[in-house]
Amino acid sequence: MKNLVLKIRPTLEKEHYIRKADPNSNYWFDFSCIKLRKYQDKFEDRFCLILAGDQNLEGDFYTIPFSVVATLFSEKYLSNDKNGKTRWVGSVKGHELKVNNCIHTKDISLFYGNPLFIDNNYNLLTPNPNIEDPNEYAIQNRKIEINARQKQSLFRKKVLDNFQEKCCLTGIRESGFLRASHIIPWSHSISSRLDPSNGLSLSVTYDHLFDQGYISFDHSLKVIVTLELREFSIPFQEILSEINQVQANLPVLHSVNQDYLDYHRKNILIK
Numbered sequence: 001m002k003n004l005v006l007k008i009r010p011t012l013e014k015e016h017y018i019r020k021a022d023p024n025s026n027y028w029f030d031f032s033c034i035k036l037r038k039y040q041d042k043f044e045d046r047f048c049l050i051l052a053g054d055q056n057l058e059g060d061f062y063t064i065p066f067s068v069v070a071t072l073f074s075e076k077y078l079s080n081d082k083n084g085k086t087r088w089v090g091s092v093k094g095h096e097l098k099v100n101n102c103i104h105t106k107d108i109s110l111f112y113g114n115p116l117f118i119d120n121n122y123n124l125l126t127p128n129p130n131i132e133d134p135n136e137y138a139i140q141n142r143k144i145e146i147n148a149r150q151k152q153s154l155f156r157k158k159v160l161d162n163f164q165e166k167c168c169l170t171g172i173r174e175s176g177f178l179r180a181s182h183i184i185p186w187s188h189s190i191s192s193r194l195d196p197s198n199g200l201s202l203s204v205t206y207d208h209l210f211d212q213g214y215i216s217f218d219h220s221l222k223v224i225v226t227l228e229l230r231e232f233s234i235p236f237q238e239i240l241s242e243i244n245q246v247q248a249n250l251p252v253l254h255s256v257n258q259d260y261l262d263y264h265r266k267n268i269l270i271k
Contacts, residue, residue: 004190005052005061012050015043016063021051023060027092032085033078045070051092053187059113060187062092069097069106077101113187151194156180159199161253167203168248169223179207183260185268197257200248214240216269217261221248226270 009018017039021027029051039047045067053060066073077099078086090099095109159180166173181202184192192198200217202210209215216224225244229237 002058003052003055003060004058005050005063006055009052016048016050017066018050018052021053021062021092023053025091027051027053027062028089029091030081030087030089031073032087033075034086036073036088039066057187059190059193061113062097062108062111063114064097064108064111068111069108072097072099072102072104072106074102113190155194155196155199158196158254160201162196162199162251163201163249164252166201166249167206168201168221168251169206169243169246170203171249172203177203179204181207181210183256183264185211188263188267192257192260195257196254198260200256206243209240210264211268213268213270215243216265217248217256218265219258219261221250221256222246223248224265224269228270 005012005018006020012018017031017036019029019031021029031049045065047066049062049064049066049069051062051064053062072090073088077088079089079100080086088099090097092098092108095107095112096105097108098105160175160178165175165178167178172178179202181200182193183198183200186193200210206215214226218224223243223246225240229240232240
């Protein structure tokens with residue numbers, strides 16, 4: 001799975017400013033002042049700042065409408081490099097975008113690998129250029145946000161319904177402690193994100209263990225524990241050993257996709 005943005009970068013760069021950003025370095029980025037101003041001269045605020053992360057993860061990218069973060073890209077927050085070139089330098093940690101020299105941050109979680117910003121031709125959506133009221137862009141963004149939240153909420157509902165509103169390992173029913181855990185992680189694939197067969201209902205502790213690759217499941221939904229137990233503290237080893245080979249409750253509406261489980265065992269489970 002190649003990063004979608006990098007796969008179509010030559011096309012996207014005609015209308016959007018793209019930078020490669022290493023997720024292992026908190027998506028460190030720099031945007032040239034001169035180049036960004038050229039995009040503004042051509043498109044005003046109707047373009048995206050795009051950060052492309054891991055080249056092998058399809059959905060590891062941010063498509064950030066410039067109007068949403070324009071205040072962070074003020075000239076007073078510019079940095080000078082050793083060659084005297086002016087640019088904005090920053091990073092993204094926990095979906096919070098920070099520009100150096102600026103005390104403010106911006107939550108950009110909505111724009112992380114969001115398929116709603118990509119149409120069927122893989123062109124990023126841009127606002128209608130005929131819009132006269134600048135508030136209309138904020139309204140459009142809000143509509144997209146609501147749509148995204150609704151779809152994510154629907155995925156959660158379908159996954160929890162599939163496991164009778166309880167954790168498939170512990171039987172916990174308190175909704176505040178339940179997670180609709182993606183088997184193929186959100187950033188790894190766009191097409192599987194909202195597929196209920198890509199979800200397991202897990203309580204928060206086991207959701208984290210599953211997400212971080214300490215546990216996985218075999219084809220019959222029995223727990224598989226990482227073989228690297230000796231690398232961890234004794235109490236943590238005991239927690240993992242207690243659930244090794246535990247049979248999870250089976251789904252009642254949608255079968256869990258075996259290909260998704262196979263992907264998790266091969267790519268997420270710590271070897």
